[in-house]
Structure formats: C-alpha cells, structure tokens
Amino acid sequence: MSTETLPTAFLAHRADTASSWWRHAVIYQVYPRSFADASGDGIGDLPGVTAHLEHLVELGVDAVWLSPFYRSPQADAGYDVADYRDVDPLFGELADADALIARAHELGLRVIIDLVPNHTSDEHEWFRAALAAAPGSPERARYHFRDGRGEHGELPPNNWQSIFGGPAWTRTTDPDGTPGQWYLHLFDSKQPDLDWDHPQVRAEFEDVLRFWLDRGVDGFRVDVAHGMVKAPGLPDWEGHVAMIDGTDGADDVDAVDGSGNHGPMFDQEGVHEIYRAWRRVLDTYDGDRAMVTEAWVEPLSRLARYVRPDEAHQSFNFAFLAAGWHAPALRRVITASYAANDRVGAPTTWVLSNHDVVRHASRLGLSDPTHRPNGIGHGDEQPDAVLGLRRARAATLLMLGLPGSAYLYQGEELGLPDHTALDDDLREDPAFFRTGGAERGRDGCRVPLPWSGDAPGFGFSPTGATWLPQPAEWADLAVDRQRGRAGSTYEMYRAALRIRREEQLGSGGLQWLGEPAGEDVLAYRNGDVVVVANLGDVDVPLPADAPVLLASAADVDGVLPAGTTVWLRAS
Template sequence: MAQHGDVTPDTAVPPATAPSTEPHAWWRHAVIYQVYPRSFADGDGDGMGDLAGVTAKLPYLRDLGVDAVWLSPFYTSPQADAGYDVSDYRDVDPLFGSLADAEQLIAEAHELGIRVVVDLVPNHTSDEHAWFQAALAAGPGSPERARYIFKDGRGEHGELPPTNWRSVFGGSAWTRVTEADGRPGQWYLNLFDSKQPDLDWEHPEVREEFHDILRFWLDRGVDGFRVDVAHGLAKDQSFRDWDAHTEMISGDGEAHPTSASPYWDQDGVHEIYRGWRQVLDAHNPEGDPERDRILCAEAWVTPIERLVAYTRPDEMHQAFNFDFLDSPWRAADLVERITRSLEAAQSVGAPTTWVLSNHDVVRHATRLGYPVGSPRMNGIDATCPQPDAALGLRRARAATALMLALPGSAYLYQGEELGLPDHTTLPDELREDPAYHRTKGTPEAEIGRDGCRIPLPWVGGAPGNGFGPSERTWLPQPDAYADLAANLQAGQPGSTLELYRTLLATRRELDLGVGALDWQQGYGEDVVAVVNERGTDRLLVLANLGDEAVPLPDGSEVVVASGPLTPEGLVPTDTTVWARTR
C-alpha cells in the first residue's frame, strides 16, 4: 500500500550485511504459484474452494511447471476479510477443511516436487482471537490489552480517536470499545477493518508467539511464509497525527516515501524479521540451499532502495516487486524499472521477485486492456469504462513472457495461466470486500477486490464451469470464463495455458532465472530488447510495444513467442519473443 503525505524524511536504511554466497538457492529463481483457496477448486460442492480441492489439482500445477505454491490464508477465521482476520493461527477453518487436510496437501505437494509456502498475517488478528477477547474482558491497563494497541481517546470525554490515522479500508483507523461496565472506553488501532485489531509488536510476548507459530508450521513441512503487510508491524511510538489517504499502490511513491508514515516501513520491522530468519535457519542447520525455508515480504514500500532492505541476508529472502507490477505499458518505463530493480536487489545480494497479478489488484489481463496512461482502478464495475479484452490478453501474454525471461524469482496468480480477466460487471449486492463496504458513499469509495477473486473455471460448460462437484460458486463467474476453462485450453496450440507451460519449461531448461541481462540497442524507443546470458548461452528477449512490427536479427531461431509473428517473420505489436541468435 503506497501512502501519501507531506513529510519527506531521510530515506536511508541501515547498511546491508555481506551478500549471500548461495546464488543458486531454489528461491532465487523459483516460479511460485499463488493459490487463493476459496476460489481455486471446491472439493465438497459447497461452492467454496478448500484444501481438498487444492490437493486434487496438484498434478495440474506440476504439469504447469511451477516450483512452489503459495496458499493464501486457510486458518480459523470469521472471514471478515477473506481469512486475513485470523482467530487461530494453528488450525484450519472448517470452511477449508482440517489440519489433517493441510498436512496431506503439504505431503502430496512434496511428493510431486512442489514446495509449499503459506500466508502469515502478523500485523493484526481477528477481533475473535482469544487474545483480543481477553483484552476486551480485562480492561484498560491490563497485561491482556498490552498485546494490542489500545489508547485513551482525545476530547473532553475521550470521544475522539487518539490520532487522525485512517484505515486502508476507509474511515478511521481507530475503533472505540464498550467496557465491561457498559461505558464507552478506550480505542484500539485497526489499520484495516475494525474486526482486525493491530498487535503491538513492541511487546515481547507478541514476538515470541509468532516465533512459535513459525515453528508450528515449519514442523509440518512448509517451505516458507508470505508475510502479509510486512511493512506495517512497527509503529512510531510518538503516535503523531498523519493525515494521509492510504490505498493499494498509488503510483506516486517516489514523491511520498512510505517511511513518511508513522505506521508504514518503520525501521523497527527489520529487527523483527532478523528474529524470524533465525527461526527459519534453525530448521536448516546444515545450510543446504535446497532445504532453505523462506520469507517473502508483501511490502508496499517506496523507494525501492528501502524495499530491498527487507531482503538483506539476515532478513527476508524475497520481497514482491510491485513497482514492476504497476509499470505503465511503455518500453522506457519497463526498462527503467527492471534495471533499477535489479541494481537495488544486487546491492543487498538478493534476487528480484517479479509479479504482475495477485488477489489484491485488478488482473493484468484486464488492467492492460485500457489505454496506456489510464489511471489504475481499485476494482472495476459495470459503471466503469470496460477494458478491451482482446488487447488486455495480448498485452498480458507479452508482459508475462517478458517477466519470465528475467533473472530472479517470479510469482503467478491462479488463473492467469488461463488468461482470466477480472469480473468487471459483478453485481454490487454480491460484493464481500470490506474495502467496498467501508468506503461506499464516501469520496474515497473503492469498488474493491472481489473481481479478481472469482472461482476458477476448470471444465467449460459444466455446472459452475467445473469449479466443484456442484453448480455452486461463492461468487458468480463472468460469461467469458466458460471459453477459458482449463480443459478447453489443455493441449491446444496457441492457448494461454500452453503458452505458460512452454514459457515455464523453457525458463527451467535454459536456467533463465540465474542469468544476467545485457540490454540491446538499436530497436527503437517502443521496444524492450535484452539478452539473458548464462555462461556462453545467450537468449534474446524482444518485446514490441510499438505500433509497427519489428524484425528479429538475421538467423534468429524463435524459441517461444507470446503471439503469432507476421507472415514475414516480424514481431507485431504487443508481442514478446524469445529467440536464439547467432
């Protein structure tokens, strides 16, 4: 979440330690596939995806060619924010199955050569978590309340919030409680929904609890953790006012570094993750890079020099490159962001972690269907200008082909291998995203993220397009999904699914994830042209974003292309080609 503010702080970060000596550890070049469990596959027919559904589809993911899966939260939760409001971090919500189902999924994934990364939500718990319920019962000044951020209100009777901080989901970031005696009481911080109270990471009991949660899942075989809101745990203890609109990536982070905020990207987060890294490293005492357990930061942090601080050798292994995700579809922007990202990551000895879509943003097959330079929307509904679906898919295929040719790791979001768009006409009465409900009717109104979270189509034309054994789906699928179902694309030359399979197989065969880039000149300002070098092997990657088709070098051998070339063998607009050259 990029923030806006008027303060321009010193953006320096503490110096990095020595770069890693394991350049080929699995996580440095892995392709990791995000599974959003409620929308991936339904095993029992209730219309909600579950762990049994994921386990049944593991052979599909093996055949796709990914190295690991990342599972969004499946923990016990009242589901106020689709599971990102956790009430028990050591159990599985019955909605998704059982702890035994999770253990079976991990075991079967490992048998297929797929590692498993799970989501961890440390910034906040559910208000139904046992700790928070104890805090409410115990009252002001109690040890139970010290685990969270409770403050007395301002005003004559404490009727005003302690600060003017605003929730990411709209409205105040503070919620007032009613004390046991019935009187209005203290306020607790919730940077997201009021059912997601922020933990106080100054408290040693909070830190030790999460060390234990890490060990719990490591002991069950997980290979790593994607850390939700990784930049939000530490707060400026002055609790100064900061009147800024907080939203998902806004595009102006360079003007307003996240460290300007009193609650985003505080330097104190780094000490927390050094402790976590020690816990993970203890589960691989031999230091075998193939047995590394990893941490990946979801940190909407700018500038990128502060982002890579999360991936110093004694902290996290990866951090999502949202700067790349948010790049305009222009060659100069892509070249600049790729170059800067690699340079910044290299400064701390880390890989760059590329990503184009996830469960929080409009899918790139939809996002790229708008004219270049259009403002990026936080959700799309029927009242919005509708994207050009064919254009969006063509550009999305080209963007993915460019991304998967780059050195470093990469994340894919479920269904992007089918070319799935957002549901851009979902009826408002079916929306569940708290961001939609909290901001509705306000100047900060957001349509929300439901459109990118639609259940996947597995069998075109079947009830629910094969999402499960019944016709039920927790959100309705758009009509376009029937023709994009996995069974209709499998084995079909030119389909998006087969393109992804080819890209991933070729990336692995050619070790593109550990290559070095050599930018090529002379192709014009609308072309991204780079060679991925691995020893004596050289692969030209050419993405044409211009209006005119461009030639490949004489004697080029096309390895894979995101779309058909012209009859003359030229690379048309919005197409990426991988080619061997003389």
C-alpha cells in the first residue's frame, strides 16, 4: 500500500492481550565502561552498575541490557570476546556479575546480556589454535580461512570490505615467516568471523546460552544477528558494507528505507535455524526468557522473519531510528512496522539511540535531521544543542507512546548529546583508525555519565577519573541537577514511563487520527491517550477540551509549538 492510498485516519495496530513481559517492556541499555566506576580507575565496572540500579528503578524501566563485560583485549570495547564464560578484570569478576543479577532481581528488574556470536577475539583460544594449525585443519574449520587469489595468493579471497573500513580479510604468517592463508573479519582484524556451518560453533554457543541462563539472566541481545551465515562460496560483491546512514523513509510497507545491511554476508536464510535452535534452549527455562536481535535488515517484512513465533522475541526497529525528524517517513515506518510484525504475532521494538549511533539529541540538531553520520568531531557540522534537545524530547514522547517494547540508551534520560568536539587523539573506535579518520566513529556517544554536577568527573568515579573526557556543559545535565527539577529531561522521562505503565500504552493499540494540521504533524490514539507530535516549523492549535497529561516542552498552552509532542487525555 503506497503512502498516497493510506487513509488519513485508520486503525494500524490492535491492542495486545498477551501477558509476556517483553512484549511491552521498557529496557535500559547500560554500556558498562561508561555507566559508573566503583574501582576508581576511570572505567565503569559491574560493581558500579550494581550500585546505581536504584536509578533505573526510580526512572521506571522494566529491565536492563548490559553491553559486553566478557574477558576481552578490548580492541572493539568488548565486542571482541576472548572468553564468553568469564568477566574481564576491567569490569570485575564473575561474582560481580552474579551479584548484579541478584540485586537487579531484588529490585524487580530483569537482566539481558549481550551475546557476540558473529566473531570472536583473535585472542580466543579457538583462534589461537587455528593460527598454530595447518591449512585444512579442524582448528581452522571453525573460522573462514581461505587461500588467497593471485599467482602467489597475495590477493584476498574475495573483494568484501570490512564495516569498519578496509578489506574484510587479513593474511596470516606461517611459522617459517612466509605469508599464509587469509581469514575473514567483517569488522576489525582482531575480530575473526566464525563459520556457523561448523557444528562445534553451534554447540558451543548453545552451551554459552545455558551457562548464563543458569546464572539467572533473563535474556540476550544478539550482536550482528543477521551476519553469522554467509552465502555459499563467499562470492564477490560489488556493493559497499558500511555503518548504516538513514534516509527519508520508505514509500510503501515493503520498500527499503536505508536501515539495512546488504550483500552475501548478511540476512542469509541459514540464520533462522540458529534462532530456532536458541529459542528451543530458552524455552526450556522458566521465567519467560527473551532474545532481541540486532538485525539491520530491510524491508520490514524480512526483519519480521526474525521474530516469528519460534525465533527471537524482539528485533530492534532501526527503520524508525533511521527515519530521523521527518513526519511522513515516521508515519510510514510506524504503519509498516505494525503491518509486518502483526502478521507474525510479534511486538514492535522501538529505539532512538544506542552505543553505535550518534545520540538523537545531537543528530536531530543537525541542519539535515534525517542524516545520521557515523560520529561527529572537530571540523564537522556541530549540532544546534538547544534545537537538538527539544526535538529529542519530542521524539522520545512520540516513541514512548507507541504500543510495543522500547529501548533507552543510558544518558538519554538526561538529554545527553554526543561529545562532538572530542580530541581525535583520544578516540578508541577501530572504525576511526581503519578509515583513516574519515569516520569519526562511536566514541562520542560512549562518554562516561555525569551523576553529580559539582564532583570531579561529575561523580562517575570516586577518583574523578574518566576514560574519555566529559564536556564541561554536562554539569547542568547531571542526575543530581535534574532530579526533582520540574521540566527537566530526567523528570519528563520519569513521568512518561509512569503514565505509559499506568495507561498500559505498551500493550495498547494504535489508531492514526489523520493529519489535522498538515503532513508535519503526527497524531494517534493509544487507549485513552492521544499523542500529537509537531515536527514542522509553525505552531498548530490543540483541542480546547483535551487535558494535557505530559508535554515535551513547557510552552504548550492551547497550541502545540514546533518541535513538541504532547500526550492528551482522549475525550
């Protein structure tokens, strides 16, 4: 159905009567190295997370998702795993993970942890054994080792490029010092891809699932969920794999929208059998354990295949994130998302920010608020901070009013922007180095949180140390400066989550209410709440008889100003 044939007012999604927690939950992402530091070394750790779990309870979320804390050389901030069954000393020890899970459960929070199955670290025992073994050996069969092309094998086995820039192949050196085979890595050279056709790989990860499920975790977020299986023969591909950049959205419910990775290394049919096998493992445990996939897949009908009844429970809606500040695109994505997911009986899982993208308080302040650069730094266009925050608050209320599940990234409840002037000498993201600085990378969205505006390091660490510097203007965004302050971003999030819970918006339905003031205004009804978002440049009138439950800005008085979302009590 094209945009032109959509009625201006219609029911897009019926209320969800299923009781499973993950269908309507609000889940808070913790990036451990930047959340809170208990040890004083300037790097966040698991005891620091545990000490601040009450913050999440006060905020009103249902669960916490932890980015990787496994043993790792930290070449890609822990997404290069050397041991999936241990905690890296940087973050603590295994007992600290147990204590965190136990305390979260005491507080009524569920715990989701990251799983990184596409690749391991090059320091994983399997890869070390592979390098020590001969070509064609069982040890090498667990990865993608290939002979090179060219007269002397001097060319990579195919033309694939790394998502982080440069070739997706690195050549090994044999024990006698001569050049050897090549191995595949869709990301950094220190992240060799596993071969998921190998039964040992499949058995190993099912055992890893059970290891953490036995320790009490409530589910897993699956990294690069669409990338584990490659096309047979690893054929050449003339496209370019890159960090995703959003466009203005799809024109119909099954079109591409700029939120998908393409090529023979992504979204292959074989990934679905992996998720069916994992779902069988999760279903043997009580407590309604869940799995969410990070699958940059389009169109939405293909993304919905990851959340069929016997596969994952949730999949991030990156089409929504990529649509940016553009009302027609958002309306199309929201409508198409419900159409696709409702067909398979799955909830839609909304997200605006995470550890891999420029925070929405920054990217919505750019001159083109539909653009999503891979990082912002010196010499780049600097966002309008005031405009970006205003739009970010409005986008958040638009999202949190939607039925389904929602993910929040740590610090967005404070209105944190990216650190867009971070010194390049301090950057750690491998994407920055592999592209020669052409891509600034993700460090700007990973800066340690400000807890106390007057404390050294804004209270992140007892010593004041922070592994990345915090912008000075973050003092006014610190938790203690916003807690209890009427109109603060933090209190807006708290109010939104309270109303969302009281009104059961997560399990509600969605009825579009047309375009009462032009295409730049979105209006929908969810239960007894009407959400109206003005993405245009001019104020629009509000119904005189509709009480305001919550607004993203303070200047709502009979009109809805530009860059504002309001929740109204339906008449």
